Amino acid sequence: MLTQADVDKYLPAFHPLERLDAADPISFGMYATPEYYLEFRYEHDKALKDAKNVIAKAGKEFAALFGRDYSAMVEGYKLEDAETVIVGMGSICGTVKDAIDDMRADGKKVGLLRIRVFRPFPSDDVAKFIKGAAQVKRIVVLDKNISLGAKGATALEVKDALYGSTIPVWNYILGLGGRDVRKKDIREIVALAEKGKGDQFYGLRKEVL
Amino acid sequence: MAEKCKACELFDAGHRACGGCGASLAARLVTKAAGPNTIVVSATGCMEVFSTPYPETAWKVPWIHSLFENASAVASGIEASLKRQGRKEKIVIMAGDGATFDIGMICISGAFERGHDFTYICYDNEAYMNTGIQRSGATPYDASTTTSPAGSQSFGNNRPKKDMPTILAAHGAPYVATASIAYPTDFMQKVEKAINTPGPCYIQVHTPCCTGWGFEGEQTIAIAKLAIETGLWPNFEMVDGKVTKVKKVVRKPVTEYLKTQKRFRHLFKPKLQEAELAHIQAIADRNAEKYGLDIKLPPKKE
Numbered sequence: 001m002l003t004q005a006d007v008d009k010y011l012p013a014f015h016p017l018e019r020l021d022a023a024d025p026i027s028f029g030m031y032a033t034p035e036y037y038l039e040f041r042y043e044h045d046k047a048l049k050d051a052k053n054v055i056a057k058a059g060k061e062f063a064a065l066f067g068r069d070y071s072a073m074v075e076g077y078k079l080e081d082a083e084t085v086i087v088g089m090g091s092i093c094g095t096v097k098d099a100i101d102d103m104r105a106d107g108k109k110v111g112l113l114r115i116r117v118f119r120p121f122p123s124d125d126v127a128k129f130i131k132g133a134a135q136v137k138r139i140v141v142l143d144k145n146i147s148l149g150a151k152g153a154t155a156l157e158v159k160d161a162l163y164g165s166t167i168p169v170w171n172y173i174l175g176l177g178g179r180d181v182r183k184k185d186i187r188e189i190v191a192l193a194e195k196g197k198g199d200q201f202y203g204l205r206k207e208v209l
Numbered sequence: 210m211a212e213k214c215k216a217c218e219l220f221d222a223g224h225r226a227c228g229g230c231g232a233s234l235a236a237r238l239v240t241k242a243a244g245p246n247t248i249v250v251s252a253t254g255c256m257e258v259f260s261t262p263y264p265e266t267a268w269k270v271p272w273i274h275s276l277f278e279n280a281s282a283v284a285s286g287i288e289a290s291l292k293r294q295g296r297k298e299k300i301v302i303m304a305g306d307g308a309t310f311d312i313g314m315i316c317i318s319g320a321f322e323r324g325h326d327f328t329y330i331c332y333d334n335e336a337y338m339n340t341g342i343q344r345s346g347a348t349p350y351d352a353s354t355t356t357s358p359a360g361s362q363s364f365g366n367n368r369p370k371k372d373m374p375t376i377l378a379a380h381g382a383p384y385v386a387t388a389s390i391a392y393p394t395d396f397m398q399k400v401e402k403a404i405n406t407p408g409p410c411y412i413q414v415h416t417p418c419c420t421g422w423g424f425e426g427e428q429t430i431a432i433a434k435l436a437i438e439t440g441l442w443p444n445f446e447m448v449d450g451k452v453t454k455v456k457k458v459v460r461k462p463v464t465e466y467l468k469t470q471k472r473f474r475h476l477f478k479p480k481l482q483e484a485e486l487a488h489i490q491a492i493a494d495r496n497a498e499k500y501g502l503d504i505k506l507p508p509k510k511e
Binding site for chain 1: 298
Protein backbone atom coordinates (compact mmCIF):
# COMPACT_ATOMS: atom_id res chain seq x y z
CA MET A 1 0.00 0.00 0.00
CA LEU A 2 1.43 3.35 -1.02
CA THR A 3 1.54 6.20 1.47
CA GLN A 4 -0.12 9.52 0.64
CA ALA A 5 3.36 11.11 0.57
CA ASP A 6 4.45 8.56 -2.07
CA VAL A 7 1.34 9.25 -4.14
CA ASP A 8 1.89 13.01 -3.87
CA LYS A 9 5.41 12.54 -5.22
CA TYR A 10 3.96 11.06 -8.38
CA LEU A 11 0.62 12.85 -8.82
CA PRO A 12 0.84 16.64 -8.93
CA ALA A 13 -1.89 18.76 -7.34
CA PHE A 14 -4.93 19.24 -9.59
CA HIS A 15 -4.59 22.51 -11.48
CA PRO A 16 -6.79 22.33 -14.59
CA LEU A 17 -5.59 24.35 -17.54
CA GLU A 18 -9.07 25.77 -18.07
CA ARG A 19 -11.76 26.39 -15.49
CA LEU A 20 -15.05 28.18 -14.89
CA ASP A 21 -13.88 31.32 -13.14
CA ALA A 22 -15.70 34.65 -12.90
CA ALA A 23 -12.34 36.45 -12.77
CA ASP A 24 -11.38 35.01 -16.16
CA PRO A 25 -14.57 34.07 -17.99
CA ILE A 26 -14.38 31.63 -20.90
CA SER A 27 -17.00 29.62 -22.79
CA PHE A 28 -17.02 25.81 -22.84
CA GLY A 29 -18.89 23.56 -25.26
CA MET A 30 -19.55 26.18 -27.93
CA TYR A 31 -21.38 25.63 -31.16
CA ALA A 32 -19.00 24.76 -34.00
CA THR A 33 -19.95 24.40 -37.64
CA PRO A 34 -18.48 22.00 -40.25
CA GLU A 35 -15.96 24.75 -40.99
CA TYR A 36 -14.11 23.70 -37.83
CA TYR A 37 -15.06 20.10 -37.12
CA LEU A 38 -12.55 18.42 -39.45
CA GLU A 39 -9.74 20.36 -37.78
CA PHE A 40 -11.06 19.52 -34.29
CA ARG A 41 -10.95 15.83 -35.15
CA TYR A 42 -7.47 16.16 -36.65
CA GLU A 43 -6.24 17.69 -33.41
CA HIS A 44 -8.01 15.07 -31.28
CA ASP A 45 -6.40 12.33 -33.37
CA LYS A 46 -2.96 13.92 -33.16
CA ALA A 47 -3.29 14.31 -29.39
CA LEU A 48 -4.25 10.66 -29.02
CA LYS A 49 -1.33 9.51 -31.18
CA ASP A 50 1.04 11.72 -29.19
CA ALA A 51 -0.29 10.08 -26.02
CA LYS A 52 1.96 7.08 -26.81
CA ASN A 53 5.00 9.07 -25.68
CA VAL A 54 3.19 10.41 -22.64
CA ILE A 55 2.16 6.89 -21.62
CA ALA A 56 5.77 5.66 -21.92
CA LYS A 57 7.13 8.60 -19.92
CA ALA A 58 4.49 8.35 -17.18
CA GLY A 59 5.02 4.59 -16.99
CA LYS A 60 8.77 4.96 -16.52
CA GLU A 61 8.34 7.63 -13.83
CA PHE A 62 5.89 5.37 -12.04
CA ALA A 63 8.30 2.43 -12.29
CA ALA A 64 11.20 4.49 -10.89
CA LEU A 65 9.14 5.35 -7.79
CA PHE A 66 7.15 2.19 -7.20
CA GLY A 67 8.91 -0.62 -9.08
CA ARG A 68 5.97 -1.58 -11.30
CA ASP A 69 6.54 -0.78 -14.96
CA TYR A 70 3.51 0.01 -17.13
CA SER A 71 5.44 1.98 -19.75
CA ALA A 72 5.02 -0.58 -22.56
CA MET A 73 1.91 -0.52 -24.77
CA VAL A 74 1.96 -4.32 -25.04
CA GLU A 75 3.09 -7.07 -22.70
CA GLY A 76 4.59 -10.36 -23.86
CA TYR A 77 4.27 -13.64 -21.93
CA LYS A 78 6.39 -16.66 -22.97
CA LEU A 79 6.58 -15.35 -26.51
CA GLU A 80 10.24 -16.13 -27.22
CA ASP A 81 9.65 -19.55 -28.79
CA ALA A 82 5.85 -19.42 -29.13
CA GLU A 83 4.35 -21.13 -32.17
CA THR A 84 0.84 -20.08 -31.18
CA VAL A 85 0.48 -16.44 -30.11
CA ILE A 86 -2.71 -15.54 -28.27
CA VAL A 87 -3.63 -11.85 -28.45
CA GLY A 88 -5.99 -10.50 -25.83
CA MET A 89 -6.87 -7.52 -23.70
CA GLY A 90 -7.89 -6.97 -20.10
CA SER A 91 -9.01 -9.44 -17.47
CA ILE A 92 -9.08 -12.47 -19.77
CA CYS A 93 -5.25 -12.35 -19.89
CA GLY A 94 -4.85 -13.74 -16.35
CA THR A 95 -6.80 -16.84 -17.33
CA VAL A 96 -4.83 -17.06 -20.58
CA LYS A 97 -1.49 -16.99 -18.71
CA ASP A 98 -2.60 -19.85 -16.45
CA ALA A 99 -3.80 -21.82 -19.48
CA ILE A 100 -0.45 -21.20 -21.21
CA ASP A 101 1.42 -22.59 -18.19
CA ASP A 102 -0.72 -25.74 -18.36
CA MET A 103 -0.28 -26.10 -22.13
CA ARG A 104 3.49 -25.56 -21.87
CA ALA A 105 3.61 -28.37 -19.26
CA ASP A 106 2.05 -30.55 -22.00
CA GLY A 107 4.72 -29.39 -24.46
CA LYS A 108 2.67 -26.88 -26.47
CA LYS A 109 4.59 -23.72 -27.34
CA VAL A 110 1.99 -21.04 -26.65
CA GLY A 111 2.53 -17.41 -25.66
CA LEU A 112 0.47 -14.31 -25.01
CA LEU A 113 0.67 -10.84 -26.48
CA ARG A 114 -1.43 -8.63 -24.24
CA ILE A 115 -2.65 -5.35 -25.64
CA ARG A 116 -2.39 -2.93 -22.74
CA VAL A 117 -3.38 0.23 -24.65
CA PHE A 118 -6.09 0.03 -27.31
CA ARG A 119 -5.94 3.67 -28.36
CA PRO A 120 -3.56 4.74 -29.72
CA PHE A 121 -3.32 1.19 -31.07
CA PRO A 122 0.26 -0.13 -30.75
CA SER A 123 0.45 -1.47 -34.32
CA ASP A 124 4.25 -1.13 -34.42
CA ASP A 125 4.68 -3.13 -31.22
CA VAL A 126 2.37 -5.89 -32.44
CA ALA A 127 4.23 -6.09 -35.75
CA LYS A 128 7.61 -6.08 -34.02
CA PHE A 129 6.70 -8.97 -31.71
CA ILE A 130 5.13 -11.15 -34.40
CA LYS A 131 6.40 -10.30 -37.86
CA GLY A 132 10.04 -10.83 -36.94
CA ALA A 133 9.46 -14.16 -35.18
CA ALA A 134 9.98 -16.99 -37.70
CA GLN A 135 8.60 -19.70 -35.41
CA VAL A 136 5.09 -18.19 -35.14
CA LYS A 137 2.63 -20.50 -36.93
CA ARG A 138 -0.70 -18.97 -35.96
CA ILE A 139 -2.24 -16.06 -34.10
CA VAL A 140 -5.30 -16.47 -31.93
CA VAL A 141 -7.16 -13.23 -31.19
CA LEU A 142 -9.65 -13.33 -28.32
CA ASP A 143 -12.36 -10.68 -28.46
CA LYS A 144 -14.95 -10.13 -25.74
CA ASN A 145 -16.72 -7.89 -28.22
CA ILE A 146 -18.05 -8.08 -31.76
CA SER A 147 -18.04 -5.30 -34.32
CA LEU A 148 -21.31 -6.49 -35.88
CA GLY A 149 -20.99 -7.36 -39.52
CA ALA A 150 -17.19 -7.53 -39.29
CA LYS A 151 -14.95 -9.16 -36.65
CA GLY A 152 -13.88 -8.56 -33.08
CA ALA A 153 -12.32 -5.14 -32.60
CA THR A 154 -8.90 -6.47 -31.58
CA ALA A 155 -8.75 -8.88 -34.53
CA LEU A 156 -9.36 -6.05 -36.99
CA GLU A 157 -6.52 -4.06 -35.44
CA VAL A 158 -4.14 -7.04 -35.37
CA LYS A 159 -4.83 -7.86 -39.02
CA ASP A 160 -4.19 -4.23 -39.89
CA ALA A 161 -0.93 -4.26 -37.92
CA LEU A 162 0.22 -7.45 -39.66
CA TYR A 163 -0.76 -6.42 -43.18
CA GLY A 164 1.35 -8.32 -45.71
CA SER A 165 2.14 -11.15 -43.29
CA THR A 166 1.08 -14.69 -44.23
CA ILE A 167 0.68 -15.92 -40.65
CA PRO A 168 -2.98 -16.92 -40.19
CA VAL A 169 -4.93 -14.79 -37.71
CA TRP A 170 -7.92 -16.60 -36.16
CA ASN A 171 -10.52 -14.61 -34.32
CA TYR A 172 -12.74 -15.97 -31.52
CA ILE A 173 -15.67 -14.02 -30.08
CA LEU A 174 -16.33 -15.19 -26.52
CA GLY A 175 -17.40 -14.24 -23.04
CA LEU A 176 -19.95 -11.66 -24.20
CA GLY A 177 -22.15 -10.12 -21.53
CA GLY A 178 -19.76 -11.36 -18.85
CA ARG A 179 -20.12 -15.08 -19.60
CA ASP A 180 -17.34 -17.00 -17.87
CA VAL A 181 -14.16 -17.83 -19.80
CA ARG A 182 -12.18 -20.69 -18.26
CA LYS A 183 -8.75 -22.20 -18.80
CA LYS A 184 -10.29 -25.17 -20.60
CA ASP A 185 -11.90 -22.73 -23.06
CA ILE A 186 -8.49 -21.25 -23.93
CA ARG A 187 -7.10 -24.79 -24.48
CA GLU A 188 -10.05 -25.67 -26.71
CA ILE A 189 -9.59 -22.49 -28.72
CA VAL A 190 -5.88 -23.21 -29.26
CA ALA A 191 -6.84 -26.72 -30.39
CA LEU A 192 -9.35 -25.26 -32.86
CA ALA A 193 -6.71 -22.88 -34.23
CA GLU A 194 -4.27 -25.77 -34.67
CA LYS A 195 -6.93 -27.46 -36.82
CA GLY A 196 -7.38 -24.24 -38.81
CA LYS A 197 -10.86 -23.60 -37.43
CA GLY A 198 -11.34 -19.99 -36.47
CA ASP A 199 -13.14 -16.73 -37.11
CA GLN A 200 -16.11 -17.86 -35.07
CA PHE A 201 -18.21 -17.28 -31.98
CA TYR A 202 -16.81 -19.65 -29.35
CA GLY A 203 -19.13 -21.47 -26.97
CA LEU A 204 -22.42 -20.78 -28.79
CA ARG A 205 -25.36 -22.52 -27.13
CA LYS A 206 -26.93 -23.94 -30.28
CA GLU A 207 -30.07 -24.99 -28.36
CA VAL A 208 -31.12 -21.37 -27.81
CA LEU A 209 -30.50 -20.17 -31.35
CA MET B 210 -27.92 44.46 -7.72
CA ALA B 211 -30.28 45.26 -10.60
CA GLU B 212 -29.78 48.97 -9.88
CA LYS B 213 -26.02 48.64 -9.55
CA CYS B 214 -25.69 46.57 -12.68
CA LYS B 215 -27.89 48.61 -14.96
CA ALA B 216 -24.76 49.57 -16.85
CA CYS B 217 -23.34 46.01 -16.89
CA GLU B 218 -23.46 44.39 -20.29
CA LEU B 219 -22.41 40.81 -19.75
CA PHE B 220 -24.21 39.43 -22.79
CA ASP B 221 -22.43 41.08 -25.67
CA ALA B 222 -23.67 42.41 -28.98
CA GLY B 223 -22.76 40.68 -32.23
CA HIS B 224 -24.36 37.31 -31.50
CA ARG B 225 -26.33 35.53 -34.24
CA ALA B 226 -29.93 35.79 -32.96
CA CYS B 227 -32.66 36.99 -35.33
CA GLY B 228 -33.55 40.69 -35.18
CA GLY B 229 -36.35 40.93 -32.61
CA CYS B 230 -35.38 37.72 -30.78
CA GLY B 231 -37.03 37.60 -27.37
CA ALA B 232 -34.60 35.02 -25.98
CA SER B 233 -31.52 37.17 -26.61
CA LEU B 234 -33.14 40.01 -24.65
CA ALA B 235 -33.80 37.56 -21.82
CA ALA B 236 -30.11 36.58 -21.79
CA ARG B 237 -29.11 40.22 -21.59
CA LEU B 238 -31.52 40.96 -18.74
CA VAL B 239 -30.56 37.83 -16.79
CA THR B 240 -26.83 38.60 -16.91
CA LYS B 241 -27.52 42.22 -15.95
CA ALA B 242 -29.52 41.11 -12.92
CA ALA B 243 -27.14 38.31 -11.94
CA GLY B 244 -23.97 40.37 -12.31
CA PRO B 245 -20.42 39.28 -13.12
CA ASN B 246 -20.02 36.81 -10.26
CA THR B 247 -22.15 34.23 -12.05
CA ILE B 248 -21.56 30.97 -13.90
CA VAL B 249 -24.05 30.32 -16.69
CA VAL B 250 -24.95 26.78 -17.76
CA SER B 251 -26.79 26.48 -21.07
CA ALA B 252 -28.74 23.57 -22.46
CA THR B 253 -28.60 22.88 -26.17
CA GLY B 254 -30.95 25.16 -28.04
CA CYS B 255 -31.32 28.41 -29.94
CA MET B 256 -29.49 30.46 -27.31
CA GLU B 257 -26.54 28.09 -27.15
CA VAL B 258 -26.19 28.21 -30.93
CA PHE B 259 -26.69 31.93 -31.54
CA SER B 260 -24.55 33.06 -28.58
CA THR B 261 -21.45 30.89 -29.10
CA PRO B 262 -20.61 30.54 -32.80
CA TYR B 263 -17.09 29.11 -32.38
CA PRO B 264 -14.60 30.80 -32.02
CA GLU B 265 -16.74 33.71 -30.78
CA THR B 266 -18.84 34.02 -27.66
CA ALA B 267 -21.35 36.61 -26.47
CA TRP B 268 -20.93 35.62 -22.81
CA LYS B 269 -18.74 37.81 -20.60
CA VAL B 270 -19.35 35.49 -17.66
CA PRO B 271 -18.08 31.89 -17.43
CA TRP B 272 -20.37 29.76 -19.57
CA ILE B 273 -20.67 26.04 -20.20
CA HIS B 274 -22.82 23.90 -22.46
CA SER B 275 -22.81 20.11 -22.50
CA LEU B 276 -25.98 18.49 -23.88
CA PHE B 277 -29.68 19.11 -24.47
CA GLU B 278 -30.83 17.09 -21.47
CA ASN B 279 -28.27 17.63 -18.76
CA ALA B 280 -27.92 21.36 -17.96
CA SER B 281 -29.31 20.88 -14.46
CA ALA B 282 -27.04 17.88 -13.86
CA VAL B 283 -24.02 19.93 -15.01
CA ALA B 284 -25.14 22.78 -12.74
CA SER B 285 -25.52 20.32 -9.85
CA GLY B 286 -21.90 19.23 -10.26
CA ILE B 287 -20.64 22.80 -10.51
CA GLU B 288 -22.58 23.77 -7.40
CA ALA B 289 -21.14 20.86 -5.44
CA SER B 290 -17.64 21.75 -6.64
CA LEU B 291 -17.99 25.44 -5.75
CA LYS B 292 -19.23 24.47 -2.30
CA ARG B 293 -16.23 22.17 -1.82
CA GLN B 294 -13.86 24.96 -2.91
CA GLY B 295 -15.60 27.55 -0.73
CA ARG B 296 -16.40 29.69 -3.79
CA LYS B 297 -19.34 32.04 -3.89
CA GLU B 298 -20.25 32.34 -7.57
CA LYS B 299 -23.96 32.02 -8.35
CA ILE B 300 -25.15 29.47 -10.88
CA VAL B 301 -27.75 30.31 -13.49
CA ILE B 302 -29.10 27.81 -15.99
CA MET B 303 -30.44 29.15 -19.29
CA ALA B 304 -32.51 26.59 -21.16
CA GLY B 305 -35.28 26.72 -23.73
CA ASP B 306 -38.68 25.17 -23.35
CA GLY B 307 -37.70 22.04 -25.29
CA ALA B 308 -34.75 21.39 -22.95
CA THR B 309 -36.93 22.20 -19.94
CA PHE B 310 -40.42 20.85 -20.57
CA ASP B 311 -39.34 17.77 -22.54
CA ILE B 312 -35.74 16.65 -22.89
CA GLY B 313 -34.23 17.77 -19.58
CA MET B 314 -37.17 16.79 -17.39
CA ILE B 315 -35.44 13.86 -15.64
CA CYS B 316 -32.28 15.81 -14.83
CA ILE B 317 -34.33 18.82 -13.69
CA SER B 318 -36.49 16.69 -11.42
CA GLY B 319 -33.39 15.08 -9.89
CA ALA B 320 -31.57 18.36 -9.34
CA PHE B 321 -34.61 20.08 -7.79
CA GLU B 322 -35.27 17.10 -5.56
CA ARG B 323 -31.62 17.08 -4.37
CA GLY B 324 -31.98 20.76 -3.56
CA HIS B 325 -28.95 22.23 -5.33
CA ASP B 326 -28.52 25.98 -5.02
CA PHE B 327 -29.07 27.37 -8.52
CA THR B 328 -31.49 29.45 -10.54
CA TYR B 329 -33.05 27.71 -13.51
CA ILE B 330 -34.35 30.09 -16.15
CA CYS B 331 -36.45 28.68 -18.94
CA TYR B 332 -36.70 31.06 -21.89
CA ASP B 333 -40.01 29.89 -23.24
CA ASN B 334 -40.57 30.50 -26.93
CA GLU B 335 -43.08 27.68 -27.03
CA ALA B 336 -41.50 25.27 -29.56
CA TYR B 337 -38.17 23.92 -30.85
CA MET B 338 -37.20 27.00 -32.84
CA ASN B 339 -33.55 26.20 -33.56
CA THR B 340 -34.29 22.96 -35.37
CA GLY B 341 -37.26 24.17 -37.39
CA ILE B 342 -40.23 25.01 -35.17
CA GLN B 343 -41.34 21.61 -33.87
CA ARG B 344 -43.92 21.55 -31.07
CA SER B 345 -42.79 21.03 -27.46
CA GLY B 346 -44.63 20.49 -24.19
CA ALA B 347 -44.72 24.30 -23.93
CA THR B 348 -46.50 24.90 -27.23
CA PRO B 349 -49.90 26.49 -26.59
CA TYR B 350 -53.19 25.03 -27.71
CA ASP B 351 -53.92 25.41 -31.45
CA ALA B 352 -50.48 26.79 -32.37
CA SER B 353 -49.39 25.59 -35.79
CA THR B 354 -45.87 24.17 -35.84
CA THR B 355 -44.07 21.94 -38.32
CA THR B 356 -44.99 18.88 -36.26
CA SER B 357 -48.48 20.12 -35.38
CA PRO B 358 -49.42 21.75 -38.69
CA ALA B 359 -52.82 23.36 -39.02
CA GLY B 360 -54.77 22.24 -42.07
CA SER B 361 -57.99 20.64 -43.18
CA GLN B 362 -57.63 17.89 -40.52
CA SER B 363 -56.21 19.90 -37.63
CA PHE B 364 -56.25 23.24 -35.85
CA GLY B 365 -52.60 22.81 -34.85
CA ASN B 366 -51.29 21.65 -31.49
CA ASN B 367 -54.14 19.84 -29.78
CA ARG B 368 -52.66 19.64 -26.30
CA PRO B 369 -52.56 22.25 -23.53
CA LYS B 370 -49.27 23.77 -22.37
CA LYS B 371 -47.60 21.75 -19.61
CA ASP B 372 -47.69 23.50 -16.23
CA MET B 373 -43.96 23.46 -15.41
CA PRO B 374 -44.06 26.11 -12.64
CA THR B 375 -46.51 24.00 -10.63
CA ILE B 376 -44.49 20.83 -11.31
CA LEU B 377 -41.34 22.46 -9.91
CA ALA B 378 -43.19 24.04 -7.01
CA ALA B 379 -44.38 20.52 -6.19
CA HIS B 380 -40.70 19.50 -5.97
CA GLY B 381 -40.41 21.90 -3.04
CA ALA B 382 -38.67 24.69 -4.97
CA PRO B 383 -38.57 27.66 -2.58
CA TYR B 384 -39.08 30.21 -5.35
CA VAL B 385 -40.88 29.81 -8.66
CA ALA B 386 -41.93 32.64 -10.95
CA THR B 387 -43.12 33.44 -14.42
CA ALA B 388 -41.89 36.58 -16.13
CA SER B 389 -41.89 38.37 -19.44
CA ILE B 390 -39.34 40.31 -21.45
CA ALA B 391 -42.09 42.95 -21.84
CA TYR B 392 -41.59 43.79 -18.14
CA PRO B 393 -37.79 43.90 -17.77
CA THR B 394 -37.68 45.42 -14.29
CA ASP B 395 -40.08 42.81 -12.94
CA PHE B 396 -38.07 40.07 -14.66
CA MET B 397 -34.74 41.31 -13.32
CA GLN B 398 -36.13 41.62 -9.79
CA LYS B 399 -37.34 38.04 -10.02
CA VAL B 400 -33.91 36.87 -11.21
CA GLU B 401 -32.27 38.63 -8.29
CA LYS B 402 -34.77 37.17 -5.86
CA ALA B 403 -34.22 33.66 -7.23
CA ILE B 404 -30.45 34.01 -7.09
CA ASN B 405 -30.58 35.20 -3.49
CA THR B 406 -32.95 32.41 -2.44
CA PRO B 407 -30.98 29.32 -1.32
CA GLY B 408 -32.00 26.13 -3.11
CA PRO B 409 -33.25 25.40 -6.63
CA CYS B 410 -35.37 28.24 -8.03
CA TYR B 411 -37.24 28.39 -11.31
CA ILE B 412 -38.23 31.28 -13.56
CA GLN B 413 -40.12 30.78 -16.79
CA VAL B 414 -39.79 33.84 -18.99
CA HIS B 415 -42.00 34.38 -22.02
CA THR B 416 -39.78 35.16 -25.01
CA PRO B 417 -41.73 35.62 -28.26
CA CYS B 418 -39.97 34.26 -31.35
CA CYS B 419 -40.61 36.28 -34.52
CA THR B 420 -39.31 33.48 -36.77
CA GLY B 421 -41.26 30.65 -35.17
CA TRP B 422 -44.46 32.50 -34.38
CA GLY B 423 -44.59 34.57 -37.55
CA PHE B 424 -44.49 38.28 -36.79
CA GLU B 425 -42.25 41.24 -37.58
CA GLY B 426 -39.25 41.67 -35.28
CA GLU B 427 -40.34 45.07 -33.99
CA GLN B 428 -43.52 43.51 -32.54
CA THR B 429 -41.75 41.27 -29.98
CA ILE B 430 -42.41 43.39 -26.90
CA ALA B 431 -45.95 44.31 -27.93
CA ILE B 432 -46.82 40.65 -28.41
CA ALA B 433 -45.23 39.65 -25.08
CA LYS B 434 -47.37 42.34 -23.43
CA LEU B 435 -50.54 41.12 -25.14
CA ALA B 436 -49.93 37.59 -23.84
CA ILE B 437 -50.15 38.97 -20.31
CA GLU B 438 -53.01 41.38 -21.06
CA THR B 439 -55.16 38.57 -22.49
CA GLY B 440 -54.54 36.21 -19.57
CA LEU B 441 -52.72 33.65 -21.73
CA TRP B 442 -49.44 34.25 -19.86
CA PRO B 443 -50.14 34.66 -16.15
CA ASN B 444 -47.25 36.55 -14.55
CA PHE B 445 -46.81 35.44 -10.94
CA GLU B 446 -44.48 34.49 -8.12
CA MET B 447 -44.74 31.41 -5.92
CA VAL B 448 -42.90 31.23 -2.61
CA ASP B 449 -42.79 27.79 -0.98
CA GLY B 450 -45.52 26.61 -3.31
CA LYS B 451 -47.95 29.47 -2.59
CA VAL B 452 -48.78 32.15 -5.16
CA THR B 453 -47.71 35.41 -3.50
CA LYS B 454 -47.77 37.98 -6.29
CA VAL B 455 -49.71 38.22 -9.54
CA LYS B 456 -49.73 40.86 -12.27
CA LYS B 457 -53.34 41.95 -12.54
CA VAL B 458 -54.70 43.24 -15.83
CA VAL B 459 -57.81 44.64 -17.43
CA ARG B 460 -58.17 41.65 -19.66
CA LYS B 461 -58.44 41.92 -23.43
CA PRO B 462 -60.03 39.17 -25.53
CA VAL B 463 -57.53 36.45 -26.54
CA THR B 464 -58.08 37.27 -30.23
CA GLU B 465 -56.10 40.50 -29.66
CA TYR B 466 -53.04 38.31 -29.00
CA LEU B 467 -53.75 35.46 -31.40
CA LYS B 468 -54.34 37.59 -34.50
CA THR B 469 -50.82 39.08 -34.30
CA GLN B 470 -49.12 35.77 -35.15
CA LYS B 471 -49.03 33.51 -38.18
CA ARG B 472 -49.02 30.37 -35.98
CA PHE B 473 -52.67 31.17 -35.15
CA ARG B 474 -53.82 32.61 -38.46
CA HIS B 475 -55.77 29.45 -39.37
CA LEU B 476 -58.16 30.44 -36.57
CA PHE B 477 -59.11 33.58 -38.51
CA LYS B 478 -58.69 32.63 -42.18
CA PRO B 479 -60.21 31.39 -44.42
CA LYS B 480 -62.98 31.57 -41.85
CA LEU B 481 -63.31 32.47 -38.21
CA GLN B 482 -63.06 29.31 -36.07
CA GLU B 483 -65.36 30.40 -33.31
CA ALA B 484 -65.37 27.13 -31.36
CA GLU B 485 -61.55 27.03 -31.26
CA LEU B 486 -61.30 30.68 -30.26
CA ALA B 487 -63.85 30.04 -27.51
CA HIS B 488 -61.70 27.14 -26.29
CA ILE B 489 -58.63 29.41 -26.07
CA GLN B 490 -60.68 32.14 -24.39
CA ALA B 491 -61.72 29.53 -21.81
CA ILE B 492 -58.01 28.79 -21.13
CA ALA B 493 -57.45 32.49 -20.42
CA ASP B 494 -60.60 32.62 -18.26
CA ARG B 495 -59.37 29.66 -16.22
CA ASN B 496 -55.97 31.35 -15.78
CA ALA B 497 -57.74 34.50 -14.64
CA GLU B 498 -59.76 32.60 -12.09
CA LYS B 499 -56.88 30.45 -10.86
CA TYR B 500 -54.41 33.33 -10.38
CA GLY B 501 -56.86 36.21 -9.80
CA LEU B 502 -55.65 38.13 -12.85
CA ASP B 503 -58.62 40.45 -13.31
CA ILE B 504 -58.66 44.03 -12.09
CA LYS B 505 -62.21 44.67 -11.00
CA LEU B 506 -63.25 47.96 -12.56
CA PRO B 507 -65.89 50.08 -10.82
CA PRO B 508 -69.27 49.82 -12.60
CA LYS B 509 -69.72 52.42 -15.36
CA LYS B 510 -71.95 55.35 -14.42
CA GLU B 511 -75.16 55.64 -16.41
